[in-house]
Amino acid sequence: xxxxxxxxxxTNYLDGVMDERTKAELEDHLAWCHNCYVVCDTTKKTIEIxxxxxxxxxxxxxxxxxxxxxxxxxxxxKAGPQSV
Amino acid sequence: MNAIQPRVGEPVIPEMELVQAAKRGDVAAxxxxxxxxxxxVFRIAQHITQNREDAEDVVQDAFLxxxxxxxxxxxxxKFYTWLVRIAVNEALMKLRKRRPERTVSLDEEVKTEDDSLxxxxxxxxxxxxxxxxxxxxxxxxxxxxxxxxxxxxTVFVLRDVEGLSTEETAEALDLSIPxxxxxxxxxxxxxxxxxxxxxxxxxSGDGNK
Ligand SMILES: [Zn+2]
Numbered sequence: 001x002x003x004x005x006x007x008x009x010x011t012n013y014l015d016g017v018m019d020e021r022t023k024a025e026l027e028d029h030l031a032w033c034h035n036c037y038v039v040c041d042t043t044k045k046t047i048e049i050x051x052x053x054x055x056x057x058x059x060x061x062x063x064x065x066x067x068x069x070x071x072x073x074x075x076x077x078k079a080g081p082q083s084v
Numbered sequence: 085m086n087a088i089q090p091r092v093g094e095p096v097i098p099e100m101e102l103v104q105a106a107k108r109g110d111v112a113a114x115x116x117x118x119x120x121x122x123x124x125v126f127r128i129a130q131h132i133t134q135n136r137e138d139a140e141d142v143v144q145d146a147f148l149x150x151x152x153x154x155x156x157x158x159x160x161x162k163f164y165t166w167l168v169r170i171a172v173n174e175a176l177m178k179l180r181k182r183r184p185e186r187t188v189s190l191d192e193e194v195k196t197e198d199d200s201l202x203x204x205x206x207x208x209x210x211x212x213x214x215x216x217x218x219x220x221x222x223x224x225x226x227x228x229x230x231x232x233x234x235x236x237x238t239v240f241v242l243r244d245v246e247g248l249s250t251e252e253t254a255e256a257l258d259l260s261i262p263x264x265x266x267x268x269x270x271x272x273x274x275x276x277x278x279x280x281x282x283x284x285x286x287x288s289g290d291g292n293k
Contacts, residue, residue, distance in 0.1 A: 005117065007269075007273070008269075010269060010272075013249070015250075032195050033154060034205075035205045038205050038206070038207050038275075039202045039205060041208075042276050042279075043273065043276045044165075044285075045208060045212065045283075046272060046275050046276040046279055047244045047272065049212075049213055049225065050225060050229070050244060050245055051244060051245060053221070053222065055130075055131075055141070055222060055226060055245075056130040056131065057123070057127075058123045058126040058127070063122060063123070063126075066126075066140060066143050066144060067115070067118055067122060068153075069144055070118055070143075070147045071115055071118070073144075073148050074114060074147075074148065074151045075097070075111060077148075077151065077152060077166070078109060078111060
């Protein structure tokens with residue numbers, strides 16, 4: 001297996017969707033190719049860091065205001081004519 | 085067929101029951117759906133529009149549109165996937181308005197083939213995020229993901245941040261499964277490449293930035 005082939009399979013490998021044979025081939029490649037090992041490991045860390053990052057959390061006060069606005073509009077829709 | 089599994093100790097009303105109630109005119113049931121997903125919609129909208137005000141509008145518009153079109157939701161997919169699809173479209177419209185000079189599309193293909201090929205292959209320090217304060221880290225992560233084309237960062241956010249499956253992401257973005265997979269791979273590799281600048285192990289000296 002070449003490094004380019006390994007890269008093509010990286011996403012499937014990280015997501016754990018592949019057959020046993022392909023998985024074994026990839027792990028064999030990882031065992032001797034340090035570059036792919038590092039790329040694989042740091043890609044995994046990239047995903048984890050973003051997953052745990054809590055970017056763009058919705059602040060509670062804003063959340064309340066948005067919800068109130070949404071619900072007011074929904075009530076109006078419900079009360080109003082069935083058009084639009 | 086129905087795969088709703090309520091978590092133990094958490095009496096969760098199944099999503100479809102809330103949707104059915106909302107369809108019958110129960111506004112409180114719809115409010116429950118808003119509570120359930122407003123944070124996710126806000127996050128997705130911020131990632132796509134990169135603008136706080138736009139994201140606030142998207143949250144309102146997406147939920148309102150969902151409410152108005154509830155009848156059309158037939159339950160073939162999860163309500164959340166359907167809602168995300170609406171929200172993504174609203175967010176892309178906002179983005180197009182702000183950047184009329186650039187075509188904004190989820191279909192855009194990136195010209196060069198090797199933009200995702202790894203160049204930085206130095207190992208990272210064991211806990212790279214701890215080299216930075218929370219605020220610094222947030223700034224790094226935000227700027228890095230903002231550098232990706234919208235079609236890439238949207239796929240990454242839905243799959244890796246929000247945890248949608250490949251199939252759900254494809255459905256929400258109206259893309260084929262191979263297209264989602266190839267974008268996800270390139271998004272992940274590009275983010276990794278860019279983050280390497282900040283998180284690499286420093287060979288000489290200590291962790292001075
Ligand atoms: Zn390799």
